[in-house]
Amino acid sequence: MEQIKDVLISISGKLLDSPTADMDSVIAEVLDECRDFLGADRLSCLPLDHAIVENWRHHESIGVGIPPVQKHIPASVVLAYRALIEKGEVVCSDDSPALLDLAMQLQQERPLRHILVPISAMGKPWGLMACANFTSTGRFDDDFVHSATLLGNIIASSIARVTHYEQLRRSQQEVAARNRRIIGERERERRNIARDLHDDFSQRLASLGIEMGLAAAVCDDKSRSMIAQCAKGLSEITRDIQQLSRHLHPVVIERVGLHAAIESHVKQVSERSQIAMSIELDRTVVFDDEVSLHIYRIIQESLSNVVKHADASHVDVILRRIKDKKAELLIEDNGVGFSPHGIEMNSPSLGLQSMVERSELIGATMSIESTGVKPGVRISLILVCEEE
Ligand SMILES: Nc1ncnc2c1ncn2[C@@H]1O[C@H](COP(=O)(O)OP(=O)(O)OP(=O)(O)O)[C@@H](O)[C@H]1O
Ligand SMILES: [Mg+2]
Known part of the structure; x- marks a missing residue:
């Protein structure tokens, strides 16, 4: 019992400390460790959720000279295993010899013993830990089932965590693309x-x-x-x-360039709002038309926010080169400021959100600094520009 505790602590630590991207190799490592501990020739983690007939993805660890599961498992075999998993019970070839015939279809060789142990992740049935012995003669007793369940549950929870993370990342990418x-x-x-x-x-x-x-x-x-x-x-x-x-469409960008378009817009807003605006644009910092349009829109929205919300008396608009192919756009006001955390994510306002989306679109890194205590809002964009 002490020994299993040590293994549990060791594998939990490994699984929790590893970055999600390395998880496949960490799970393989952990399965090797568990296989040694359990004394099995082949150990596989088979998910129920992903028991898709095509591409049935599983994690496994195999001993030297032990046959791996073949790449393309016949659909009938997948469905038979799936039916066994769904029962949520331990199935062992000692009591159900037919299991060996089924296992025979996973590779060329017939195992001596085979056992399926149901495992769960986050309290829900997840799949099973399948062990097959081809050379070892040890029986799969109650202690084995207990240890396999505990180890399998930990591995399953980590795989489920990675799967959720991947799903979340995919949906974030879809939202960004939309x-x-x-x-x-x-x-x-x-x-x-x-x-x-x-x-x-x-x-x-x-x-x-x-x-x-x-x-x-x-x-x-x-x-x-x-x-x-x-x-x-x-x-x-x-x-x-x-x-x-x-x-609606600042053709002026295409006609006279981004710098002149920004100057003309800043001048116009300053005249209309009576807010002093100083402008400093490095003419050597240039972008293509599409990027220029997004930068222009970000400046338009920032200044419109200053006029609407800031109660400012001064604004700085600065575009400067910070490295060979990097530039910074700064829009800084001395108004009342706000707490960016105080803005509700589901608020109907679109301005800041659209600025973030535009900056992502052009590969820029945007930061909005305002504590709501110190005056003003400072919007900074680090942009990739053409070389001087
Ligand atoms: N420069 C600023 N100074 C003070 N508050 C600001 C400033 N910029 C934005 N805010 C605050 O952030 C909120 C969100 O800004 P955002 O541009 O997203 O929405 P909005 O201007 O209210 O509406 P919309 O842009 O959709 O017409 C604003 O309502 C305001 O409270
Ligand atoms: Mg706005």
Whole structure:
């Protein structure tokens, strides 16, 4: 009993201390240790959940000269084992010799003894520990079953933990990929609306303006002043539409470059909000058009947040090279700040979330510093840029 305690402590420590990525090799190591301890020729951990007929994945440890389970197990054999696992009982060839015929189909050789011990993970049935002896003549007695159950439960819990972790990582990757598609789709949609506004509505409004001018030339003074009023309204609408179109898709980035586009936007926001903004952009730091658009959007959202929430009197916008191919974008305000932990994950606001997604999309590392105690919010993005 003392001995099993030592083995349990040793394998639990190994399984808990190992990084998830190395788990397959650690489980193989642990199974080797258990096989030695149990005195079995072959020891396998077979999951119930993953008892898929195709690719029935299992972990095993085999002694020297002992046949491994063949790669492709016939579906009928998988289903027969699955039926045995589902009963949740110990099945031993000493009481059920038919088990040896079944085991015979896993490899060319007939084992001398075979036993299936049900094991569980986190309190739920998980699968079984299957042991087969080909040369050892030892019996699978009650002590063996007890030890195999304890060891199997620990290994099964670790495998289940890894499986959950892998599932979680896969779903996180799926969510990130979906977000990337949504952001890309949203930008394309915005670009189309911006183009329609510019190419269609602006042109039609311009022709209407010309027609109004022609009408004003041939009518009496009273009507002319009314038409002039309408023309003024029309040109205001045209200007607003142009602004909206520019906001929806900043073609200015493609036309004049990211630096000029940021300067023009910062200047515009500063004038409208009356918040002093200083800007320092290293012209040697350049990105392709797609990355530039995301950086521009992140600055747009950061400044919009400063105007809406910060009650700041000053903002710094800095883009500087920090290494050969690395640059930092900093947007720092001296406003009231906030506690990033205080923002609910399921809050309906999208701004910060979309900034995080955009920065992931362009392979940048974003950090938001604000304690809510010291004034201000500091947003920093470490970006990969082109070499100087
Ligand atoms: N610069 C800032 N200063 C102070 N508080 C900020 C600042 N930036 C963000 N916040 C806080 O973080 C919250 C979340 O910001 P976020 O941009 O995600 O949402 P929002 O601006 O409220 O709405 P949306 O951006 O979706 O229109 C804000 O409601 C605000 O409380
Ligand atoms: Mg916002």
